[in-house]
Amino acid sequence: MHIAVCLKHVPDPSTVEVDPLTGLLAEDRVLYMLNPADESALELALRLRPANGTVTALSVGPIEADALLREALAAGVERAARVWDAELGPLKPALTSILLAATLRVIGLPDLVLCGGHSADRGSGTVPALLAEQLDWPAVTDVTRFEITEGRALAQRRLARGARAESEVQLPAVLGLDTERIRLRQASLPKLMQAQHAPIPLYSLEALDLSPQDLHFPAMTLHEVMPPRPRARIMFAPDATASAQERVAQILSAGIAGKSGQKVEGGTPEQQADAIIDFLRQHGFLEQRIAS
């Protein structure tokens, strides 16, 4: 069985600092490391590799990514390849997946592709699925555990709210892993020395037979990532006309006593629906409509 693992270099969070003077990321101080989820994927690939199998490590990235491909070589992968081109702008998941798919086609399609489910820097978690789309293979994402038997992958998936699912796919397939952190094995000294200056083949757009148009991916544009916004809550306020004693009592009862229901009765279904929406809006359960 031939396995390919996709590795990404991400900033080491312990070296990421905001320059106190400019408020910008101090980029010259950042050191890069292997994305933790990809490290787990790599170690799993090495454990999974049968006696006659191979593991190939792939990375899309500038020259700094060679360091992690060397790490992979030292740990025991058979082959490493880096994909980069001066033409490439900032990497978006769609672009990365096109490049990865093209590289796999050039160097030989594997039976299984393992990806870390999320990268520590962007974490969109979409590369495994997009890559599968590019290869026209099945994909299973959010995989916490899997097993390969007779050309099939049986995968356990993590769903929302602790629910789990079990899926089975026919190989070749792409798995996006969401396992616990698994540390890469420590390389032996001879392997480490060997990998130190091992040449790492570089695939440019030309080598992949891609033109800049192939990389145009208009289907989706990410405009902005917004932090979660707490929902506005209406605080209970005691009735100002009541006596002080009553107000204290109201506060102590946390408004429970004052919470009286309101029945929506009569009118057309539309009117009833409008009344409910109004109620919800009033109580902050629905966002206020922005006047356009």
Added chain:
Amino acid sequence: MSVATASEVFDVIVVGAGPAGSTAALLCARAGLKVLLLERGEYPGAKNVSGAAFYGSAILNELIPNWWEQAPVERYICRRDIAFMSSTTSVALDFHCAAEGYTTPPYNGFIVLRPRFDRWLAAQAEAAGAFLLTSAVVDDVLRENGRVVGVRVRREQGEIRGKVVIACDGVNSFLAKKVGLQREFHAHELSLGVKEVLGLDPAIIEDRFRLSGDEGIAYEYLGAITEDVHGGAFLYTNRDSLSLGVIGQVSSLVERRKRPYELLERFKAHPAVAPLVRGAKLREYSAHLIPESGWTMKPTLYTDGMLVAGDAAGFCLAAGLYLEGMNYAMQSGLAAAETAIDACRRERYSARALSGYRKHLKQRNVSTDFRAYRHAPAFVNSARLQNLYPEVVASGMEQLFRVDGSAKRKILPLARQLMRQYQLKPGELLRDGYQVVRAYLW
């Protein structure tokens, strides 16, 4: 850059890619030897305390002409300021020098940030042909018939052979101890340095410290800053940050139950220091040991198949006016390299064959300097110099300059009063005076 495998025998294995190790590896590689440079950090300098005044420019210039043009240096040092402090007052000696060689190449000293500088220096050794291996912790030496024949890296199949091993693994050298060249240090022979890098706008730095362009200043402080803990403090200007720290003798820190960072906070709050660091923001914090007892704790420096250089050999001059380790690390690294080159040429690696190290150290003025200043550490670490005299000087000046309507006193009566106040005995003063002279003048 060279390609190498673990099964081959290296001519020289250098352990530790600090200033000592990288210069040793550089020189050996230039002589055509097969050199392996092992560093435990993820990259050279990763484990090093961050800011330093580097006074080895001329030495490095011999190896890499105009090295400062390509190296990551912060500022050249054209001013040094030595301050004696009491808790309220500071009296400083301001040395401003625009002489040839200070503000012109090769420059007397540079302020550098160690993680960057060490990384650059190791890359120079690599470019000269040394094989640099990082993430390689050496945890033992290989011995055959009592001779050191290599080292063991803490990894599977980690044994690797070399004809000469040069231990440059820093203070408290694990390797030197392993082969019995170094005893355990006593707490009074070690100091602990805690250090911070504080970010500050270059324009503010230049204004505040009256510097222009690439000029830099190095401050050294003695006295109350360290309370009753023996030690001192320093502050250097980087390009867009300040490096500052306090150094305390380990034994007195323990005795007085003082935490080093408390001293650092006190130092930053001192009225003479606070305005210098105002508005600066913390970037890095680190701590490191310094061997402080100079010549008296110098270990034996070689044995069959192995040499020791840099801090590992105790070559760090930490004596009051001086805090110089990097330059001696490089000089001793070069001396060790010269010895190893000789040994490889003659194919003899016994302790006797390596005894030429002593001669090389002398030629490079390392042993002569350490012999010359051998009395300095003990004296500098004495309570009177550390705490009392700086305070006497500071409070003497305070009284000398005070104008409050009372009669002005001349210096002599003032001195008499101070001696009474601080219970100084003339005999002691004379003896200390002699010590100063002996420690620094000849």
